[in-house]
Amino acid sequence: MTRDTSWRRLARNPMAMGGVVVLTLIVLLALFGSGLSVHAIDDVFWDRISAPPDVEAGFYFGTDANGRDLFVRTVLGARVSLLVGLAASLISLVIGVAYGAVAGFWGGHVDSVMMRIVDILYSLPFVFFVILLTVYVGRSLSTIFITIGAVIWLDMARIVRGQTLALKQREFVEAARAFGATNRRILVSHIIPNLLGPVIISMLLVIPDAILTESFLSFLGLGVQEPNTSWGVLIGEGAQSMTEAPWMLLFPGAFLAVTLLAFNFFGDGLRDALDPKE
């Protein structure tokens, strides 16, 4: 099956394409959304504490409990949430590719021990380990995505291992070996470059997990810290003042849910397009 038919199959899937459109809109909003509002991120409006949405005054989503414009904060939250999702999945990609490629390439006992470790880690409630790590390492933005990335690489490692097992049987690896290439060289310049396609696609499937984990932590106050914000932080604040200001919960909550839904549709469509078994 060629790559072209996969793309065509993906383009014919309305759910997946809907997901792509929604994701594009959300990324654009995260990048340029603050230009749509007249308010700055740290403007405090003392006369509008927890005020309902008021489009004429430019408060599209209302204000939060500190009198700050919720729309601008949701945009900033989108930026941070997407960034953490992307950065964490990049880290999981690096760890997962290194681990999976080594396991798949060496095979034998090394492979079975390494994959057994993955199985063990798989059965653990990984959110607890993320929280444990942030307790020890601290809660800056970078430690958050590093810790999330450090625990969600397991899927990536499995996929990469499978691909590597298949790749190392191919003729070009044999050719490289015949030319006297070392294992290290074969791995770095022949196997890993050929893994990139499937790996980038599976990275797309890891991003929503990372976003969800970050929001989970931030909701509990264990993730992104003020003055920075993310959807999880906003949802946490919204949950605290939802009786007076339900919009503080509903807007960021809706953005998070729609984003996860879009990633899901896109991911499902992608998987179906590449692996049309059903």
Next chain:
Amino acid sequence: MLSMLVKRLVGAIPTLFVIITMTFVMMRLTPGGPFDTGRVVSPEVQANLMRAYHLDEPLFQQYLRYLGDLTRGDFGPSFTSKDFSVTQLIRQGFPVSLELGVSAMALALVAGLGLGTFSALRRNQASDHVVIAFSMVGIIIPSFVMAPILTLVFGVTLQWLPAGGWGDGHQLSYKILPVIALALPRISSIARLSRSSMIEALQMPFIRTAYAKGLPRRLVLFRHASRAAILPVVSYLGPATAGIITGSIIVEQVFSIPGIGRYFVDAALNRDYTLVSGVVIFYGCIIVLFNLIVDVLYGVLDPRITRR
């Protein structure tokens, strides 16, 4: 059967070891120990503190001591709740979390299997689509959005149920919302799983045989089809338990329920090293144990597994 049980038990030991070792290594090797509070203490006091908590011993000896304490169920003192040991705090919170979790799991199984079977039998009819949409919503909306919304609607606006708290521990009304909030994502997953496995099971030749024998539909469904259809749900029980334990952190926080999840979040916010590590190890053990039970259950339900 017995050999499988022994094999699984032996297989669980490295997992427990990994959990404990990882937790220990993180606890001891990160810079900034628990006594690094920014307060200036004289070297003697520092040395005494280190001695009192055995932090002056070589690392490996500390590790062995830690393992020894754990086997006696001693997780050490809590660093922030001065008068309590970690074991006491876990013992206090666990019954509440256990009741919440078990009720949520029971509800998830009953409602999930019911909905899944129901929609499998009405495949592609309107009611089937309603169930599919419902389970999509349950999976997509994260618990930390759903739980506050449930409180807002049923606790604050309609005032049907208390919006938070656990009452004196015996009042059912306090438990309904948290249990539903915790069960909802699992109901959705189980409904989806059991719907597709039921549809698959109903197309099996043995179902046709059962009908051909003249068995009534009820018997075919509940004795023959359900037995094949339940296997994917059983293997989902492991992840579901992990999900319920993770989810109860959120639910206990939102509804102010005095379970382990709340202690855990408070401990993490206050950087109470021993309590956080203790809870992680405790829940790690529970999950390992539960996965063991699920494996055995799976073997009982599907004897083909045991023979492998």
